[in-house]
Amino acid sequence: MKSRITIALLCTTLQIITAQSSDTDLKKVEILNSTSLALLDESAAIITSNPNVKEFNINTESLQSISFDGNLFSSNLQGLEYYGLGKTTEDFAPFTMRKIHMPAVSGAYSSNDSLSKVAIGIKFNVFTLYNSTQKKMTDNYNLMVKDISEFDDAVMQQVAKEGYIIGTDEFNNRFATLMQELSQKQKKSPEEFADLLRAPLLTLDVASAYSVIIPAKNFNDSQSGRFGIWSTLALTLGRGGTDLKLFGFCRYLQDNSDYNSESKEFTNHIEYFDYGSKAQLDLDKFALAYEYIKRNGDGKNYRSVGFIQYKVSDNLYITGGFGKNFESSLNDEAVTLLGVRWGINTKDTRSWEAEP
């Protein structure tokens, strides 16, 4: 019953998101930010932060798992509300909590031969801190607007002077040609404002997720899986193409899905408290990162994973993780990379046995 409710919730959420977006772009794959997969410990990186508003995305990290995520209430954003700054320059502030009104929701489905898992999650950006002052932000924005406006006016005057009739294809073509030519001759536009928005100094995200497990893919046997609530603090040093990001992470996890192969039953209500950190270096098309998470509570454990992300194109990322995951009866301990298993420590891995 619980699984059916969860699946219904998943479908409803999916419909809400797709209804907000004019179309679903399967090519727009970004795989580092699914709250649901993070709950299941099945993503290459658990510690992630992306405070930007997103369209609906479908993520696939392996053939056995698929997830989606997107922001609610983001379809009518105007001005710089996307960055939490509002519609006017008077709304500019280096510290903003406006994005809390646009939570990111996600869902995940994960399956192997004997077990399926379904998860849903929600994440809020509690605050974003930009490395600037209100005056400096306004000045840099105005500088950008002024530069482009003068550039645009110069092209418009030239096309009109050449006698092209406004509104005709000839006018539009000449305008485009002159825009390109003049942009090559002129110096670069001021980029301070855009750089500032691209790399906030500090962000705090809070997330929560819930999952059910479905043994032997039989809905009647489904039961509560995991519930988790966690926060992620992200500090970004540097701007532009090369950034160093440092993350702090803590998570409360209630796990009802630990399988005891002797009693052939799931152990109920195991509680964990995870905390960890991650360092990530973004270098143009590559992102290199390492995360370590210590697990306390009803079981001592740790996760130690390095990962690499390569931007094949701006719409397609390939991510791989390698290292040691948390030990669990339901998760493989080795983290995989695109179906290629890079196990480092496989001894002590407990095996999953399906109930007869």
Add this chain to the structure above:
Amino acid sequence: MKKEFTPNGCPKIKLEVQILNNFGFIALSTKVYLDLQNGRSTDKPLFVTPPYLTDGSIPLTLDFKHYNGLLFIRHILSYGAMPGGIAEAEEAAKKLKFNYRIINSCDGTASDYRQSDHGPEFIDGKKIVYFITSIDIL
């Protein structure tokens, strides 16, 4: 399809322009020109996004005489803050929404128009993209 507005003999109209942008573009400005279609193109905008607005919109204007000319509207946005650069912007630009509303000043009836006619045109050197829309006042 060509956009046309019939003023029904009323010499004055009002205009409102909006950009719905939930993709990370920085909307820089919208400029509205009124071309009289007399063979001499104007290069001075009639309306420009007020400097304090960051959404590239034109709030509802006061009444103005249209002279049965051509409203020529250009939007300019920057993709400089988008982490995915121009490729991300190319995908997102196709989904931007533009709303235009013209109100007949005599009887208050409004006509709404959607989407631009021309664009997106990307200017790499400035990290900007622009769109053009024309509305013929018959």
